[in-house]
Amino acid sequence: MLWLVPAPAAQRQVPLFSARATGVRVDVLVTERNVPVRGLMAADFELRDNGVSQEIDIVESSDVPINVVLAFDASGSTEGRRTSDLVEAGSALIAGLKPHDRIALTTFNHAVAPRAPLTSDFAQVERALRSLEPSGQTAILDGIHAAIMTAQAEAGRSLVIVCTDGRDTMSWLQVDEVSEVAKRSNAVIYGVAAGGARQWSDLRDLTELTGGHTIEIEKSSDFREELLRVLGEFRSRYVLTFTPQGVPASGFHQLEVKVRRGGVRVRARPGYVSSPPRRDPGSEQ
């Protein structure tokens, strides 16, 4: 996994992986009785990459803009009250963003529709949100893939929030395939599941793979509260960085993150995939 450093717009061309990896970033949530723990320092953490202890730094996460990608279910089962609750929830989340944050909206029924790219033009996303017209089947996994790719395209801390009320009925991609992509991405994925989605273990597993988790709600009016909770929880996460030492350069790396303090729960992605960069003509070596 590579640390993506934003390049000035004038120089930004086709993104290429740099052979000069500078570090790995891990978003970590620490809670005690479900309340985020604040004030921890780098020395409070212990991180192992494939069992090898690593030297870590903490990035002050409150200063880092976040990229929020909303992946909303717009299938036929969300018709009526569920859609209006989703729209209101999305609107509330937008209101909770800071000026330097960015937000994108992707919807999915059988068709995945990237309706608004990552932007700080919140009004644009608001308009896109209010134009939702539910219909059709549900391609959640394809939608999550598109959301991850949207998050992946820009530097920064990325949060993908998937809101759905059902299970996948139409995606081409299978859960193991989206998992492979999630392992290679920086994005933390949260799920907010209503209706039949609450029993869908694939969504839960996928989110936990990225260090996020899935929240089950009883009624769609709870979307609003949970989206705001997710946003707040994401802002309270610690961003650990390290340059891998003593481990192979490529392949899957198992991560283990602990806090040197009892009674807390630590949530972080269980691993990442580091791939050798694809050789393209003209790329630097």
Next chain:
Amino acid sequence: MTRALLALGLVALAGAGGAAQEGSISPSTVEAIERWAGSVTSHVPGEPDPAVRAVWSLTLEGRKALHPGMALLLDAVAGKRVTSRSPLVRRIADIGVQLARSPGAAEFIKRAAVLHGDAAMLGFVPPLIRPIPPDVPPPPGRASLSRAAALDAPLLIDRQLWLENDGQVVGMTVADWNWVFARSLLDRLKPTGADPFVGQWYHATMAFMFQNRMFGEVQWHLEHAASVLPNDARILLDRGCAHEQQGLPRSQTVLSDDDMVALRMGRLGMPSRTRRSGSVGLTLGIQPVEISNRDAEGFFRRAVERDSRLFEARVRLARLLTLRSKYEEALGVITAAPAGTAPDAIAEYYAHLFAARAERALGRLDEAAGRIRLARELFPDAQSALMAASHIAMLRADEDGAEEPMRHLALLPYKRDPEDDPWWVYETFTGRYADVLIAEMWKDTGFSPRAPRLSSVR
């Protein structure tokens, strides 16, 4: 997108089953038989003519009026002697004898099957959703009963179908009795299944059912077709398709976790009026995915064995093999297809998509990417190919290759038709030539509107 699921055995017999008794033949029975026979002989295949409209107007009461005399009439058409002295019974028998002379026994039966098949197809409308009555057993996954004895009274079948939308059961609708009756008519052609028309009729009507997402109805249709034509490659393929459709996520999501546990544990709810006898069978709704796919795989294998040129059977078999991690075998099934047997671009597209998945699973990412490239050439805007391309590129650490398909996706309209992506119509794909097959079937009947009317029989 509302679909009709397999009925959960709400097969009710409206009235007495079995052969008619003499005492049940009334003057109204004779009149109903005369009208019906006249409809059969006057119907022009493919036309919503007065004959079809007469069938459409047949309520359950009308069918009850027909029922006592129907077996008698058809037996007489087939040449069975009637010894009864009842004038009403003899009248019906005489009608049957006349029909056996003109247009001929087999012709009459075929015309009758065409009439009722046409009534079903020409009268097909999107299902009217009815709320589920409180006394009806709960939705899919629960056991139900289908009485074998019901086949003795095909006119009186009263069947319900569950309707599903986006993975949730939304209500019920009434199944069309015309299909049951039409099948029972063709069963009278002896030797069973020998007449080429029977296969042609089943091929055309199965395609119609798949095309119109009649997944509940098609299961019964196929089971019956298979009993008549057990080695027909096309029927084997379609049986596989019906089972495969049940194994797709879009069907499996209808089953709740509780239903799945009940199915697997063998705990199946039975109506209190259940009685066990030799004639009572037990049918399930949607099977667990493993069983659906296993059964589908078996039918596809048999279809390929019967006809190695059936490209679609190969492609579908390959998909199921990849689900079982039989990747090399999946690729072999596709590559062994005789040259030039891919019937159309959609079938080729599926072949590339499924082959790409197998290649990817075997770690051959370059080959997988090549297959996806071919798929995208066939359908550049298909979401499935765009997703596959992006996914493969991510695995190859090709960042731009992963993002490009998503940029392409972002340029497409938000509202997209099911036909925009072949993957979205996978469950109906096998019915895509329904219109052609039906038109050919109608044309090949050779039925003339100048066939003698029943008025000359009186």
